[in-house]
Amino acid sequence: MKALLLKLALPLLALASVSIWLNSYTYTDGFLLNLATELIGIVITVAYVDWVLKAHEKKAWMGTSVRIADRLRNLSNASVSGLRSSLGFGTEVLNHEILQSGDLKKINREVMRVGVQVLQPSMRARLEVLDGKGWKTLAAHLQGTWQEAERLLQFSHRLESVDIELLFDLQQEAQSALTFWRTFPDIAGVPDKDLPLTRSNTRELKSAWNDMTAKALTRFVDVAMAISDRSNAQAADRLG
Known part of the structure; x- marks a missing residue:
């Protein structure tokens, strides 16, 4: 599961980084910055959901x-x-x-x-x-x-x-x-x-x-x- 999360999170974080970098060189009326924010939000949400599910499973099966x-x-x-x-x-x-x-x-x-x-x-x-x-x-x-x-x-x-x-x-x-x-x-x-x-x-x-x-x-x-x-x-x- 950890490996799966990394495979999901790393590309999204990389894309967010590229978007932030491009935003400083290209005028897109905030589109790239908003895209980066959305991508980072997705990563945080997925990580939080994973943590909640693991905590619940650990407690249930303790x-x-x-x-x-x-x-x-x-x-x-x-x-x-x-x-x-x-x-x-x-x-x-x-x-x-x-x-x-x-x-x-x-x-x-x-x-x-x-x-x-x-x-x-x-x-x-x-x-x-x-x-x-x-x-x-x-x-x-x-x-x-x-x-x-x-x-x-x-x-x-x-x-x-x-x-x-x-x-x-x-x-x-x-x-x-x-x-x-x-x-x-x-x-x-x-x-x-x-x-x-x-x-x-x-x-x-x-x-x-x-x-x-x-x-x-x-x-x-x-x-x-x-x-x-x-x-x-x-x-x-x-x-x-």
Whole structure:
């Protein structure tokens, strides 16, 4: 909408400027000056109407927008917390004083801190020792995250384009992290000594796929954090 207003306003303001400039060099009995005044009036009127409509819409949808922001923040929390649990980290990596505070924003920031400072640096090492049961748990979490993002996309008419892109990105990274499990379920999580014999080096294949999965999960945490940051900012803006 902002881009549309600029496309409308800029040509009118340019035409008004030209009219004022020509009026100083050409005698038109005030026609050009009146034209410039009318054009500027149109721009002001359009800008005012746009402001009124946006203010009305923001007020009418404030409750819905705040709840959507809450669901986005909950999604970011669940995405990282589920990943933490799937990789074998307990709640000991979290600040329990913050968890007991009941402050949802502080808890959200603490969950994101763990995602960046604890999960990402250890992602590759954790995948290396993840067993078959752990992979099933991780796969179920990533699939659940994908589905929750899909449910939120039903409100796309109330989401900003950046939020929609982030939800798509979260789904994409979840799918990328699932590729190893879906393609080689007989290799993912299997101890090296128990790997099946193949024509290629199965240990190298497993290691390469663990590398790719770790990178996808690292990006997964980055996207979850971006969703968290935006949802917190949006909630603050709408309530403020």
